[in-house]
Amino acid sequence: MSISCASFAAKLPHVFGERKWKNSSFAPIHLRGSFLFLNFHTRSCNIPFPNIVSVDSNRTRSCLTMEGQYQTTVACPESDNYQKELDVSVRAIQMACSLCQRVQESLISKTYSQIQSKDDDSPVTIADWSVQATVSWLLSECFGSRNVSIVAEEDVQNLTKPGTAGLLEAVVKTVNECLADAPRFGLIGPQMVLGTKEILEAISRCNSKGGKTGRFWVLDPVDGTLGFVRGDQYAVALALIEDGEVVLGVLGCPNYPMKKEWLSYHHRYYRIISKLTPPTSESWDKGCVIYARRGSGKAWMQPLLNGNKKLEWPNSARPVQVSSIDNPSLATFCEPVEKANSSHSFTSGLAHSVGLRKQPLRVYSMVKYAAIARGDAEIFMKFARAGYKEKIWDHAAGVVIIQEAGGMVTDAGGCPLDFSKGIFLEGLDRGIIACSGAKLHDRIIMAVDASWNSSSL
8 A cells, every 4th residue: 555755744833823913014024144043931021123143053043024023923933844945935936926926927818929949849938938937036136045955946047048039038027027026025135126137046046956964945937837828727837855755846827727617618718708707705816825845734815916915924815635535436536638748548548437427627737745735636647648757847846735735746666756866756656646645546556557557558
């Protein structure tokens, strides 16, 4: 029987609900490349800016403010692992999603001229490079560029090729517009407009190759770019890996409908229908950010920030958990839209043998992971064609979110995905299986074993 990494996770209290802020603003105090920190010797503090408190770097939370005094309740150190990293990550992904929404609207309403093709013919847009530059800059400012190592999908060389001057100019403009809005998300933007050199440097910093030791971030600036350019589902994904283990994950899903019934509809179709009815608090347009911290035993979801509102932490966040359905005939399974790197025929045969009766939910990007974590689907199966190698940025954030939401993710042999071997998921046994529970997971594993030899994969 396969074992889920999440089954051994320590159940720690979630700290978001324990923090109470006096103002809605939330931003790091950034002086000389460092952050100020509160001491854990007291459970609460009231500090007038710019007074400085003593620093205990091993047992502290960042001291964050934008306007004068604030008050915070500090959680105990045992439940505070990676909390600062998660706070910054969620805010950065909120910003990145806002950027993507603006770019997607432009692509849909105007032209596809600002779309390039990579060596594998997959599309890449100004949003890919702009998000990569924005997140890279924010992480470097918050944690120090020497302390930040990032594995990311996009290569700066594709942005500096002959004939891309207009594209680069658009990226610089988009990044600066996004960073200028940082205070609304509780972060601090640059004091001056960033030039082309600074933008290219931010993108270039995302050159880590990962590995089994140390700490590095994993970023997919626009996961599901094909869905993005078609006006459909896509995700912005950020994860932190330490010593080969994913310790936190954040998924921004700008087009994720708040009602699961809309998942099977194309985003453009929904937008046409939504114009006929007044928007509600449950409308598609909100989108969401889903996030989790290793060992917390919980995953959380908050709506995307819309309009000119300020992000008030934790922004109406609520816990999400996987579905309790374990009857295959009632379960919904997801698979990739693209046939190029996934075998629909094999998953169809598996679905039939396991007893899955519903039509597959074919969704672009890591939105499939979000669907399982939120309880909108129960199964995600992907079996790549021969020669295709899975990349860590396509899975890292989604894996930890599903696990902390109560589900499990393994390869087809029942082993945990290994994120310690560089940019690829080396040693992957046949495919990837994510499930809401062990019963469904075990049935799929057995079905794969029974039918694999007769497949052409």
